[in-house]
Amino acid sequence: MVSDLADLLAKVLPTGVEITVRHVSSTPTPCEALFAAAPGQASEPTFCENHFLSVSIDSKDEGEIIIFGMEVMVYNTAHLTTIFVSKADSTGLLYLLKLPRKVSVLRLVSNTFLSYLAQTRQRPGVRLVVSLFARAQNQYLFPGSIENAGKHVLDDRGLIKWWCRAVDPILREHEPESALQETKTMDQAVEAAKASATAYLIVPSCDRFETRNFFPPTTKSDAQDRPRWLNSYPLKQLCHDPSAPPRCLVPRFPDDPKTRFLLDLDGELPEQEEGQPAPPNDGRWRSVRSLEQFWEMMSFRQECSAGRLVGFLWLVINPPGLMNSTSMESRTRATETGQIPNGSDVPAATTEDKSRTDPSKTEALDTSAPSADAKPAAASIELPRDEASNDINPFDWPEAGRGHVVLSEADYKKMMDSVLDHFYDEKEVVASTKTYIDQVASLADELTWGKKVVGSNTASSDLPQPAEGNAGSNNVLDLRLIRKRKKSQGEGSTPAVNSQEPSGSSDTFPAPSQVAPVNVLNASLVRKKKKT
Template identity: 50%
Template sequence: MATPKLADLLAEVLPQNIKLNVRHISTPPTPSDAIFSAPPGETPEATFCENHFFVASLNRFGNVDDEIAVLGIEVSIYTTDRLTIVFVSKADSTGYIHLVNKDAQPPSLRLIVTTFLSYLIRTHQRPGIRLVLSLFARAQNQYLFPGSVDNAQKHVLDDRGLIKWWCQTADPILREHTVESQDGGSKSLVDESIESVSSSATGYLLVPGCDKYETRAFFPATARSDDQKNPRWRVSYPLNQICIHPQAPPRCLVPRFPDDPKARFLVDLDGELSEGAIAGQWKSVKSLDEFWEMMAFRQECSAGRLVGFLWVVINPPGVLSSDKLSNQTQEAGTTDKVQNDALLSGTAAEAESDNRSLNHLQDDQPKPNTEVRGNTFFWPEAGRGEIVLCEKEYKSGNDELLEQDFETEELAMAGTMAWVRKIASLADVLWWGKPVTGKREISKTTTSSKTAAVTINSGLNVRKRKKDAEGDDTLHVEAKDEQAVSSNTTQAETESGSPEVNVLNASFIKKKKKT
């Protein structure tokens, strides 16, 4: 089955007649440092990384050169021969989404982010290889759009609301896949037969400083209807699902990403290692559980702020949740390693060459789906950006955006167009970008309801709903979408007599018009 285009998927979740321009940049996969530290005596695992940058903008006055960015998200995709990790690096909004159409409700930025991440996951899922969506929710005023914090229309989300928002964003992706079979030896033949023909997924969340009861409060509302004996969301770390050597020292069991709070803690702890250290063990932290407990005292996770670490583990058809990562593929031999090292060296040199077009990049890079030491190198054509740049040019384009100012509409418009033209220059094209017109019908009742516009910072910013009688300080995230989901779920339960929720992607659920 052909993979739908990103613009077509976005059109399905945008309200009818809402118009946005979307731009997607990516890089070819290039050799990267291993995500996990190798156990003592082991060689670091060969790893490739490709970067993706997505921006949605609107035309302020209907002209070609009057665009204002409303949303940006950066994602890094790491591949090894056993695992794919889709890591959300940064996400931010400018606060100008309310300008999209004065006569309609602003579109849900949450649904746009969900759709983009789902697209990357769908295009980068390899047969027989487990995939993990990974991110950390850390509240800040701005990430990608300098000066946007001074825009009065940008409503910054606090730490608790940010964690909830990311759980809501990841939940539709989780529910695109079936529930995993139960652990602990209680699997039935039916469970395993389902997983053998369908992909399965489970969400995991850790919030250092919060116990299991407190952490469950961050789960999306759909989790309440899940089978509590085999939940879709769990308060734990997916150790056996993402680590090749789960019995290795703790420093080898936690992934390290750029600008990652836990990665900085890992670096600090590595300072305790010495020549006399026993098998790579730290002196102060002896176990993985102790590592997560100590994270609560780190500067990023203390001082009245919470940081949420979230994973969605997706098992492709034929891979069970209990399957060890090391069992998914066979170890490569010495010959494969020699060939791999040679290919890594060549790819690194080619990725830094002065490429100016996608065709040129395709000629200089290994062909899509080329196997290096198993399935380490993977570059599906369907998942590439509209513009493909080498790492040096990609960074240059990002630097251009970070030099702009988005405090006012005029500055934001100038900054957006400066970035658009910079990328066009780097790619040697006259113009780029894909216009998207929404197709999703919204009922009059939903459209007329007054809700706060949603903007983001690292996980999106929203206005708070007034506390109810129980004092629940939950957040109002695009009520028009939440109401549609709730209405359809209630109807489905009434008709079927089953408490199970609708597992379709929430972006495709429509509310019926009143008759």
């Protein structure tokens, strides 16, 4: 049973930290497919729901102040769940909490919220991916927040590292991918019994060695034959047909640099007249002929080449019974035939799973809220019947993952468009925060909403603790390996510029404080080593 979001936050936040979290979500609605359909095929039915999490603190007697916000979109198809981080931003007023610099409250909140969504959205036998792109920018959600002197904006490299560290704890909640050696069959059996996960990162214009610098510090302790972070794109894990045209192999998210590139390239597609046979290169671009070339060309796009880097990150989570090495293509075929790779069956739906939706019993699902704190949305969703696959449906809406308030898609967009307007200074933030709270309460017909969170974590830092056996793993040079340089007459303890001495010689180098002329060795001074 997944804990409440507020309870999860209380466990990770430092003791004494008091915040108020407000989670708003929308009802799932049909949307355009993330992946373009291959020529001659229909688009995959897809549902999308929006989530917005705000974090606020009390400002003495003036009222609440928002310090952080994150917008996430959840896409569902029959065979894949995608959690996309759309926007995340701070108002620059986090300093009011007066926390130690080593405590990253915003990273703790981001990690916990994404972990919460991943846990509540994991469906039996269906792969889940957390996707985001890290692009440094002054402000995303809160206009004018850059004017706050307390706002610390990370540069491009720092932001990519920040997100990698925010996602890494979710990765560590799951087993690593099995090693590829045939002798590791026991590891594969363990992976099939438990959920596994692997993270993927692409930074256009950076090779695989440069990309490793963005990986979190925990990767240093990962086994080389079972890496948890990879510099690649999870093509086989996300796409049904890896041999399809490149335009069909990359997801299209809103306000995403690679989506804009995909749309520009689609202008190269040959026009097809109605009733005419498809051209030989149907669905293929003229300039970019492969997926590898697509990622290579991304480095020349304005978002990636204007003196800053952009990171594309995917965290692929495989449910029990499904291995990371199992391609989406073979997975789809196995599901359609009622069989699952490695001879295991999809776990039967539990009573809790059936609360998401049961299309065999109804064609319309009332979008009621999970508790008395949230108002039911005045809408119903028509569920498509899939006679070929009654076990897995593209619609998924578990109660555990819904917000404190559930709004219709139209009301959710109204909230995002008109509420978050001005965050120039503390007084402006107080007014904007109150407007936001009141408008959502009016849309949901609720007097109060949101939950108070009081941190209970006694640890002084959110940095991961060293694993057992690795305690004190700081690199300390063994004293036996230190070779002292002989002191010349009148020389103190000044270290040598070059600590390497010529083999077989006891001569010392001049100290840095001495003016050393250019030494030319006289041939008569050369002493040959006696033969033994």
